[in-house]
Amino acid sequence: MSTLLKNGRIITAEQDYVADIFIEKEKITTIGSNLKYEADTVIDAKDKYVIPGGIDVHTHLDMPFGGTMSSDDFETGTKAAAFGGTTSFIDFAIQPKGGSLREGLDTWKAKAEGKATIDYSFHMIITDLPDKRLSEMDDMVKEGVTSFKLFLAYPGVLMVDDATIYKAMLQTKKNGGLVCMHAENGMTIDIIVQQMVAEGKLAPKYHAFSRPAAAEGESTNRAIALAEMAGTPVYIVHLTCNDALTKVSEARDRGLPAYAETCTQYLYLSIEDISKPGFEGAKYVFSPPVREKWHQDKLWAGLQQNNLQVVSTDHCPFNFKGQKELGKDNFTKIPNGGPGIENRVQLLYDGGVNEGRISVNRWVELISTNPAKLFGMYPRKGAISVGSDADIVIWDPNKEYTISAKTHHMNVDYSMFEGKKVKGNAETVLSRGEVIVQNNEFKGKKGRGNFVKRDAFAAAW
Ligand code: URP
Numbered sequence: 001m002s003t004l005l006k007n008g009r010i011i012t013a014e015q016d017y018v019a020d021i022f023i024e025k026e027k028i029t030t031i032g033s034n035l036k037y038e039a040d041t042v043i044d045a046k047d048k049y050v051i052p053g054g055i056d057v058h059t060h061l062d063m064p065f066g067g068t069m070s071s072d073d074f075e076t077g078t079k080a081a082a083f084g085g086t087t088s089f090i091d092f093a094i095q096p097k098g099g100s101l102r103e104g105l106d107t108w109k110a111k112a113e114g115k116a117t118i119d120y121s122f123h124m125i126i127t128d129l130p131d132k133r134l135s136e137m138d139d140m141v142k143e144g145v146t147s148f149k150l151f152l153a154y155p156g157v158l159m160v161d162d163a164t165i166y167k168a169m170l171q172t173k174k175n176g177g178l179v180c181m182h183a184e185n186g187m188t189i190d191i192i193v194q195q196m197v198a199e200g201k202l203a204p205k206y207h208a209f210s211r212p213a214a215a216e217g218e219s220t221n222r223a224i225a226l227a228e229m230a231g232t233p234v235y236i237v238h239l240t241c242n243d244a245l246t247k248v249s250e251a252r253d254r255g256l257p258a259y260a261e262t263c264t265q266y267l268y269l270s271i272e273d274i275s276k277p278g279f280e281g282a283k284y285v286f287s288p289p290v291r292e293k294w295h296q297d298k299l300w301a302g303l304q305q306n307n308l309q310v311v312s313t314d315h316c317p318f319n320f321k322g323q324k325e326l327g328k329d330n331f332t333k334i335p336n337g338g339p340g341i342e343n344r345v346q347l348l349y350d351g352g353v354n355e356g357r358i359s360v361n362r363w364v365e366l367i368s369t370n371p372a373k374l375f376g377m378y379p380r381k382g383a384i385s386v387g388s389d390a391d392i393v394i395w396d397p398n399k400e401y402t403i404s405a406k407t408h409h410m411n412v413d414y415s416m417f418e419g420k421k422v423k424g425n426a427e428t429v430l431s432r433g434e435v436i437v438q439n440n441e442f443k444g445k446k447g448r449g450n451f452v453k454r455d456a457f458a459a460a461w
């Protein structure tokens with residue numbers, strides 16, 4: 001099957017020019033002016049942007065959490081991603097406590113296979129690491145699962161101690177993997193939570209008040225210090241606040257390979273949202289929590305100055321009815337997580353490019369190219385170049401769109417950005433050369449997504 005994309009404005013992390021793209025056997029084979037090739041499908045992209053498909057490196061589909069399951073599975077979540085211009089993603093497989101990394105990977109591969117509509121990979125969440133399991137990390141890297149997430153939060157559930165993190169980092173020094181850190185000081189947060197519950201402070205907003213920015217700053221600092229001791233890179237996931245950002249920027253100023261992502265919700269939502277009357281605030285319960293509004297400007301500056309390299313979603317949806325409601329009388333029982341996989345590319349375009357904060361090139365870099373580079377998929381993904389997978393989004397910069405649960409494709413009964421008007425949206429989405437979204441219609445197939453075997457970090461960056 002061949003496709004010719006005509007007259008589009010090709011925007012990559014480095015370039016911006018008008019040309020045609022010829023696609024054959026899932027790959028970009030030629031880029032040039034006025035190509036005269038015969039093709040099975042011809043798409044005119046005049047006046048549209050042609051960008052590499054979005055890559056969301058932080059999602060939780062079909063995940064057991066907080067006594068329930070995230071409401072999008074690998075079919076519904078990936079369809080929604082495609083509508084929003086995301087053509088690959090990295091989800092989190094979880095090592096069962098006391099079990100092997102392999103068991104975790106097999107379980108998550110089984111969830112994705114036959115369902116995912118776009119390409120996917122996995123990070124491995126390490127829940128415990130006795131010495132006998134260290135070599136399992138090497139096996140993961142060989143199989144293309146080249147990044148690991150460890151938690152400094154959620155004691156008794158996912159949290160590990162500093163020694164475990166340090167050991168994992170030392171192992172990645174040998175195998176080329178990358179440690180990703182959830183940086184919040186879980187032990188002290190638990191004490192604050194207990195105090196709040198004892199004082200009868202049970203509304204959703206106390207979720208945010210029990211998890212102070214200082215607890216994220218401390219843990220970010222600790223994660224970076226452990227990586228510095230081990231002599232490895234580190235990637236901080238879902239960074240929310242100035243306290244943590246200053247730790248990353250200080251480390252980078254010292255030349256350390258410290259990297260971080262923020263998520264769209266932290267750029268747009270704040271304490272005001274979680275403090276909405278009644279139980280409404282439960283829609284904004286995720287960890288780390290929303291912060292005071294002023295942190296948002298700091299995060300945008302972090303994206304401008306490259307102290308933050310990636311924008312992901314931490315997509316972890318729970319329905320308001322029946323799931324978030326588990327914590328109706330006590331915020332500690334509200335499942336942590338929010339939906340966002342469909343809105344990431346448009347929110348970053350609208351708040352970033354339309355608002356004059358970042359260039360179109362930086363937008364592409366943050367939503368596609370840097371994720372691909374940091375997580376070992378570049379230039380197969382995250383690029384418009386000869387030989388790359390033809391994961392391509394034809395973007396209409398003038399399309400006006402109102403975000404709403406009434407029209408979104410995520411399997412969740414609310415939107416965190418309900419009613420927000422954005423300008424700029426995906427018009428046509430190709431995954432390995434196949435049109436999977438066109439004119440607001442899904443044309444892909446369940447199960448067509450492939451597992452992406454990623455390169456080791458060391459080899460990629
Ligand atoms: O609240 C969140 N973020 N839920 C998903 C789990 C995590 O920590 O990423």
Ligand code: ZN
Nearest residue numbers: 182237238287
């Ligand atoms: Zn996390």
Ligand code: ZN
Nearest residue numbers: 058060314316
């Ligand atoms: Zn997460």
